[in-house]
Amino acid sequence: MKDERQEFSRRLAQAMEKAGYKPRPGELHKAFNSSYAGTSVSEMTASRWLSGKAIPAQDKLQVLAALFGVEPHALRFGSRKVAVADDRAGWAEAITAQDRAMLDAFLSLPAKQRGLVRELVAALAAAGASKG
Structure with missing residues (x-):
């Protein structure tokens, strides 16, 4: 389980960098909470995601993926998995x-x-x- 969390944190940091963010807990905390309609997460939670100590719940993962322009499945599991295509791709x-x-x-x-x-x-x- 530890390797899975470490791999997720690596993918999250890469996605943040590609989207123009620095992979720091404070920056992740602010960016996430500005996009999430639910209860805010703490900077400690963002730190746990970036340090490989925790993986966010699916609703939070969806927000992170949208925020950083990656597919939720790829962010969570990596690109070696095949994602299901969106039937509304031409919208x-x-x-x-x-x-x-x-x-x-x-x-x-x-x-x-x-x-x-x-x-x-x-x-x-x-x-x-x-x-x-």
Whole structure:
């Protein structure tokens, strides 16, 4: 189990560097908490991820992967595993310039406000589906 955690921490540090972050607990702590809608993690937790003492839960792993631009499966297990393809791979082609600007604005919001926007979009989508 120790080797698995060490390998994860190595992949996390590499992903951070490729994304322009320094693989330091303080930097990971700030970046993660600005993107995570759940309860904040401590700097000690970020340190444990980077030092190979712990592997984050799946919900946190998903956020880390998105934050640093890697596939969650590759971050967790390495690239030697085959990841399942996303059947929505072409969705980015359908986005307009206005949609991209809105997504950029959304990504700049604090985690709590992002959560509120997600709830609003889900409610609007549900209302639209019930009328359809």
